Amino acid sequence: MEKILQVENLHVTFSTYGGTVKAVRGVDFHLNEGETLAIVGESGCGKSVTSNAIMRLIPNPPGKITNGSILFKGQDLAKFSEKKMRSIRGVDISMIFQDPMTALNPTLTIGTQLMEGLREHQNVSGDRAKEKAIEMMDLVGISNPPERLKQYPHQFSGGMRQRIVIAIALICEPDLLIADEPTTALDVTIQAQILELFEKIQVKTGISIILITHDLGVVAKIADRIAVMYAGKIIETGTKREIFYKPQHPYTKGLLNSVPRLDLKEARLTPIDGTPPDLFSPPKGCPFTARCPFAMEVCDKVYPENTELTGSHQVNCWLQDERAKQLIKVT
Amino acid sequence: MLKYIFKRFGIMLVTLWIIITLTFILMINVPGSPFNSDQSSNETIQANLEAHYNLDEPYHIQYLLYLKSIVTFDFGPSIKQPNQSVNDLLGRGFPISFELGMMTIIVAVISGIILGIIASLKHNGFIDYLAMGLAVLGISIPNFILATLLIQQIAVNLEILPTATWSSPAHMILPVTALATGPMAIIARLTRSTMLEVLTQDYIKMAKAKGLSPWKIVFKHALRNALMPVVTIMGTLLAGILTGTFVIEQIFAIPGMGKYFVESINQRDYPVIMGTTVFYSAFLILMLFLVDIAYGILDPRIKFHKKGGE
Amino acid sequence: MKPTNVVKTTHSPSQIPDDWFNKLEKDGQEAEAVARPSLSYWQDAWRRLVKNKMAMLGLVFLVLLAIMAIFGPIFSPYQVNMQNLPNQYQPPSAKHWFGTDNAGRDVFTRTWYGARISLFVGVMAALIDVTIGIIWGGISGYKGGRTDNIMMRIIEILYGLPYLLVVILLLVVLGPSLSTIIIALTVTGWVGMARIVRGQVLQIKNYEFVLASKSFGTKSSRIIRKNLLPNSMGPIIVQMTLTVPTAIFAEAFLSFIGLGIQSPFASWGVMANDSLGAILSGNWWTLFFPAFFISFTMFAFNVLGDGLQDALDPKLRK
Numbered sequence: 001m002e003k004i005l006q007v008e009n010l011h012v013t014f015s016t017y018g019g020t021v022k023a024v025r026g027v028d029f030h031l032n033e034g035e036t037l038a039i040v041g042e043s044g045c046g047k048s049v050t051s052n053a054i055m056r057l058i059p060n061p062p063g064k065i066t067n068g069s070i071l072f073k074g075q076d077l078a079k080f081s082e083k084k085m086r087s088i089r090g091v092d093i094s095m096i097f098q099d100p101m102t103a104l105n106p107t108l109t110i111g112t113q114l115m116e117g118l119r120e121h122q123n124v125s126g127d128r129a130k131e132k133a134i135e136m137m138d139l140v141g142i143s144n145p146p147e148r149l150k151q152y153p154h155q156f157s158g159g160m161r162q163r164i165v166i167a168i169a170l171i172c173e174p175d176l177l178i179a180d181e182p183t184t185a186l187d188v189t190i191q192a193q194i195l196e197l198f199e200k201i202q203v204k205t206g207i208s209i210i211l212i213t214h215d216l217g218v219v220a221k222i223a224d225r226i227a228v229m230y231a232g233k234i235i236e237t238g239t240k241r242e243i244f245y246k247p248q249h250p251y252t253k254g255l256l257n258s259v260p261r262l263d264l265k266e267a268r269l270t271p272i273d274g275t276p277p278d279l280f281s282p283p284k285g286c287p288f289t290a291r292c293p294f295a296m297e298v299c300d301k302v303y304p305e306n307t308e309l310t311g312s313h314q315v316n317c318w319l320q321d322e323r324a325k326q327l328i329k330v331t
Numbered sequence: 332m333l334k335y336i337f338k339r340f341g342i343m344l345v346t347l348w349i350i351i352t353l354t355f356i357l358m359i360n361v362p363g364s365p366f367n368s369d370q371s372s373n374e375t376i377q378a379n380l381e382a383h384y385n386l387d388e389p390y391h392i393q394y395l396l397y398l399k400s401i402v403t404f405d406f407g408p409s410i411k412q413p414n415q416s417v418n419d420l421l422g423r424g425f426p427i428s429f430e431l432g433m434m435t436i437i438v439a440v441i442s443g444i445i446l447g448i449i450a451s452l453k454h455n456g457f458i459d460y461l462a463m464g465l466a467v468l469g470i471s472i473p474n475f476i477l478a479t480l481l482i483q484q485i486a487v488n489l490e491i492l493p494t495a496t497w498s499s500p501a502h503m504i505l506p507v508t509a510l511a512t513g514p515m516a517i518i519a520r521l522t523r524s525t526m527l528e529v530l531t532q533d534y535i536k537m538a539k540a541k542g543l544s545p546w547k548i549v550f551k552h553a554l555r556n557a558l559m560p561v562v563t564i565m566g567t568l569l570a571g572i573l574t575g576t577f578v579i580e581q582i583f584a585i586p587g588m589g590k591y592f593v594e595s596i597n598q599r600d601y602p603v604i605m606g607t608t609v610f611y612s613a614f615l616i617l618m619l620f621l622v623d624i625a626y627g628i629l630d631p632r633i634k635f636h637k638k639g640g641e
Numbered sequence: 642m643k644p645t646n647v648v649k650t651t652h653s654p655s656q657i658p659d660d661w662f663n664k665l666e667k668d669g670q671e672a673e674a675v676a677r678p679s680l681s682y683w684q685d686a687w688r689r690l691v692k693n694k695m696a697m698l699g700l701v702f703l704v705l706l707a708i709m710a711i712f713g714p715i716f717s718p719y720q721v722n723m724q725n726l727p728n729q730y731q732p733p734s735a736k737h738w739f740g741t742d743n744a745g746r747d748v749f750t751r752t753w754y755g756a757r758i759s760l761f762v763g764v765m766a767a768l769i770d771v772t773i774g775i776i777w778g779g780i781s782g783y784k785g786g787r788t789d790n791i792m793m794r795i796i797e798i799l800y801g802l803p804y805l806l807v808v809i810l811l812l813v814v815l816g817p818s819l820s821t822i823i824i825a826l827t828v829t830g831w832v833g834m835a836r837i838v839r840g841q842v843l844q845i846k847n848y849e850f851v852l853a854s855k856s857f858g859t860k861s862s863r864i865i866r867k868n869l870l871p872n873s874m875g876p877i878i879v880q881m882t883l884t885v886p887t888a889i890f891a892e893a894f895l896s897f898i899g900l901g902i903q904s905p906f907a908s909w910g911v912m913a914n915d916s917l918g919a920i921l922s923g924n925w926w927t928l929f930f931p932a933f934f935i936s937f938t939m940f941a942f943n944v945l946g947d948g949l950q951d952a953l954d955p956k957l958r959k
Binding site: 289294295296297298299300301302318321323324 | 657659660661662663664665
Binding site: 475570 | 695797798801802803806807809810811813814886894897898899900917925928932935936937939940944947
């Protein structure tokens, strides 16, 4: 399988009034063609910043990509000029935002917003653009497109708006779609519809998807692989099966334990105590140390190396070290 | 949309009625007003007054006839200048004041919006600080002080532009500058702050994610939304400019309505004060109404409010 | 910024001593520790305000002005309205720091008397506006429904009245004096404040902590006093700060069209109006001092208001 995207050692910082926030601190991951990668984690862990960094949409100032590379089809987006980046956005990589209520401009018609990406990048006639727009509205399941194109965002419900946002993202037929919490702001029933739409689109177009979410239910439904992020670092990656059935990092286990399950008899929710560390001055060791039930001295002092368990399953945790396994047995 | 216009129109009528009634109530209570028959040596004036205000009728009839005269655009006679009616003064003075006001508003809106956009795009940069520093000065220096400063420095000391009157385009530069600076500063500050807010909205991020050029993002997506609040303060700004013409016309000796109005205040020429107040209030309230309609047209959320959709 | 992979190279796993693989003793509190000291909303706002140089400049100027308005005339050997015609139009000197005017009155003394009037008018107008505005806007926003509808309709109508025209009309009838000017300025001036208070109350009354308070059966008056008002103080203070320069401007403007405060008071507007002709003959100081103080006072209130807005706006808090 071809790797469509390879992110290496990505660092993003924000200088704010209170100091410098190290929001993303050396993230590595890749995305294969046609697959869906979910990046999961608590709010503030840097997952949205990572996705914005790929699109180069980090507002600068205060944000800045300080290190690392973002290889998209072999080209490093981190080194692209703003102008060159514009020809990538919407054409090769598209993005969907969390809240469909605010993602559409209230003063422009749906048609205008749908077609403008197309007209910006591809030299198409007005009629052709309209045809394409109607086609996209059909694809995302909005009835009576010719009429609806003339309407304004406030005349659509939340779920409908998110469908329109998806249509806007797909109109130039991009190869990569980044969806930043695409279902968080929606009702549960609508969420399922939108997720089904993603699956349908992927089957139809073969598009690769990065899904940013904190909702493990969403992940279970449509992700192929999962990357778990904590305090600006990816601490575990694996296929959906590996993460759900053989989680290795105590944080991943904690995340899974804090989701209600009906299939287990003695279902008990175990919350993770404490809060994530302050990213103004992140700890030099493993950032989860303070909340980890298995924390060792070494965790506090040194960040753990990446351990490859299988070809697809990797984890950064000192518990993988032979010497730690002794300790676990003892206690 | 129609319902919205209708509602606005209703409010406009009530406001107008209040101001007309207010003038009437105040005038029958004020000492030395035409409604107290104890003054005025000039017989022509007295006769004019009695004819116009029906002073021999009881108050409620006077009031109704007063309402009628205003609805028919007859503002009555002056009590200080015989054979002059308020309509004569308005006919002579208002076109000039209107010209001054319109030029001011055009200058203020265009320069204010441009300044605001530039400042917002260079947020926290040198140009931003400079523009906003000037804007704070602009709203802090009263127009009459700015006017005297301009006369002293540019007209008297440097002798670049004429000091007074309203006879050529060169004569217009100083008064328009003095009057437009304040509104311009207000518009610039408001445009900047709403632009900054709009630029952080998701739909701007979305437009960026579409790969649109910065030019398109600013002018197609941001500016229209950022200008909505500017439209809403236009009514207040117009009122400020209109009252500003009173002092500016006085200082620059421009023979507009404002100058007559200030003279009438100093001479306690009550019918002129009343007539001008009612006329100007009606004018402003009408402008406010038009601004509201413009807002309804600009913002599709209002237009379709009662027309279905979801 | 040092990249974190430096750590990796200095500690390859084999170099790490075995005894580091012991259970880490935690004191239990650590996980819940808050990294930065917590400041109350007002402390935090004050800290931000102090950092704003322009706002501080405005504040310092206003404090000095207030001190001079109270004590300034005491330092001066001249009476505010003491005329001395042979002594007219003296330029600033050791004897008359700000010079003398057309009647030979000491401009320095008159300036501080003017400060008293202008500050008094501005502050009183703001206080009256805020009192009416809080009551009207608070009731309107809190009650909602029909009450709100009627009260808002009244506001909409009053808002349509041209502010200065109404003020002029009232003063023509009432006759200009200190109290009538303040009354005229506040008759329609409170409308803006009421709108802001209502907006705030509408927003805050739906917050969970207010609903929680209601669900305990707390009395309305107590909810308004304890929950709604403290939380809407920010915008109210900002609006007050910006009302003062509007009132000061209005007072000066009224003096200019002949409806100013009458003698024996000397307001800045009256002083500026009296000296309009004088600057053409070169006696610039008679206009300069009142004009400078009107402008700079308005400037000080405006930058202070801007600073307060930035400091009190929780949206921008990081």
